[in-house]
Amino acid sequence: MKIFLTGGTGLLGSNVVKELLENNHSVKLLARSYQKAQKLLSDGVEIVQGDLKDITSFASELEKCDTLIHAGAYFTEFFKKGNMDNFLYEINVKGTELLFKEAYERGIRNIIYVSSTGVLDTSSGEVSDENAPYDDSTDNPYFKSKIDAEKFVLKFKKNYPDTRVITILPAIMMGPGDYSLTRMAEFVLSFLKGSMPAVLPVKAVVVDARDVAKAIVAAINKGKNGERYIVGGNVYEVKEIIQILSEESGRPFPKRKPSFEMMMIMSGLMSIRSKITGKPSPIPRRDELRKLKNQKGYSYIRAKKELGLTFRPLTETIFDTVRWFEENEYLK
Numbered sequence: 273m274k275i276f277l278t279g280g281t282g283l284l285g286s287n288v289v290k291e292l293l294e295n296n297h298s299v300k301l302l303a304r305s306y307q308k309a310q311k312l313l314s315d316g317v318e319i320v321q322g323d324l325k326d327i328t329s330f331a332s333e334l335e336k337c338d339t340l341i342h343a344g345a346y347f348t349e350f351f352k353k354g355n356m357d358n359f360l361y362e363i364n365v366k367g368t369e370l371l372f373k374e375a376y377e378r379g380i381r382n383i384i385y386v387s388s389t390g391v392l393d394t395s396s397g398e399v400s401d402e403n404a405p406y407d408d409s410t411d412n413p414y415f416k417s418k419i420d421a422e423k424f425v426l427k428f429k430k431n432y433p434d435t436r437v438i439t440i441l442p443a444i445m446m447g448p449g450d451y452s453l454t455r456m457a458e459f460v461l462s463f464l465k466g467s468m469p470a471v472l473p474v475k476a477v478v479v480d481a482r483d484v485a486k487a488i489v490a491a492i493n494k495g496k497n498g499e500r501y502i503v504g505g506n507v508y509e510v511k512e513i514i515q516i517l518s519e520e521s522g523r524p525f526p527k528r529k530p531s532f533e534m535m536m537i538m539s540g541l542m543s544i545r546s547k548i549t550g551k552p553s554p555i556p557r558r559d560e561l562r563k564l565k566n567q568k569g570y571s572y573i574r575a576k577k578e579l580g581l582t583f584r585p586l587t588e589t590i591f592d593t594v595r596w597f598e599e600n601e602y603l604k
Contacts, residue, residue: 273492276300276337276380278324278371279344281309283457284386284442286449287485288343289317295489300333302344311451324367325359331374339492340375342368343386347414364417365424372428382436384491387422389443389477389504389570390415394563401571402441402500411559429498436497440488443504443570446589447481448596460593462554463517463526464603469554470528472510472535474564479505480589483582490579504570505583516590532565 275292279285280301292299298316302324303309309319322330324344334340346363372383393407394400406419422439429437450457456478462468487503495501511529518525530538539561542553556564575581597603 273338274298275339275341276334277341278302282452283445283450283454283481284484285343287481288488291485291489300337324363327367327370327374334375334378334380337380339382340380341384341488342371360413360417365420368421369424376432376435381434384488385425385439387439387441388418389441389502391419391422399569399571402502402574438491438495439500441500441502442484443477443479445481445484446478446593448592461602463514464521468526470530471514471526473532474561475507475509475567476564477504477507477569479503480584487575487579487581495578501575501579502570502572503575504572507567507569516587520591521594535561
């Protein structure tokens with residue numbers, strides 16, 4: 273089967289490419305930079321140079337593809353409300369709309385859309401499943417754009433009932449192949465380089481990107497049309513994650529362990545600094561901290577039953593991630 277994949281050069285996408293090839297699929301990989309994508313070149317992979325800001329420039333490449341996996345997205349923490357002329361809207365929302373319509377016009381009737389558990393409202397205090405409502409009150413600009421994109425996906429499904437559409441919602445991902453340096457990669461590298469500011473007194477649901485990739489590839493043929501599938505692992509306190517990092521890398525556990533209240537103050541100050549300097553904050557936004565403090569986890573029963581989802585141990589994920597950063601000279 274021929275697969276058209278967006279977002280194929282990042283943490284998730286690079287692992288999706290490997291999983292697709294292992295399952296005897298051929299891949300058309302969309303990449304803004306041909307040079308960056310060359311590291312993924314192998315038999316069965318064709319690079320299509322293009323940008324999600326300009327769908328029409330590569331739309332013809334969708335011809336004769338059987339499935340579209342849309343894993344590409346733009347991430348940023350800062351966003352001016354009401355401003356529709358920004359990358360978050362143009363890529364994550366408008367780009368998704370145009371890409372789906374172009375795919376349909378070129379005969380694709382099987383689409384896998386990659387969203388995020390961050391779109392879910394977890395304020396109930398219970399374990400969240402796929403029926404949880406959208407977190408429409410979120411202040412996170414990235415998750416706002418993903419919510420808008422998901423709402424479009426629902427409309428698309430209604431307007432094009434002959435198209436099979438499945439949505440995958442991964443939790444926080446970690447694993448080897450993090451070429452684009454996600455926030456989790458920055459978290460790991462800050463520890464490995466000894467620059468982690470403090471141990472956050474919060475929890476997180478962490479999943480190996482390779483397990484998410486397996487779920488996505490399984491969804492090509494498995495799973496129910498129109499369904500959403502949460503791909504989230506277990507709930508861990510951040511100090512547990514750091515303890516495993518310390519054991520796997522031989523580096524010392526950070527000494528600073530501020531209270532949650534202090535972290536909220538520091539987060540506010542860092543956000544102001546980031547807006548002025550344009551540099552990312554090493555501390556999550558305050559709305560994210562609140563969500564992480566009360567994290568109860570996500571139910572992945574549906575994905576386990578219908579997609580055959582399994583999770584590898586967190587120790588294996590962290591070990592492989594640390595080795596990958598070392599082997600690719602990210603610690604120099």
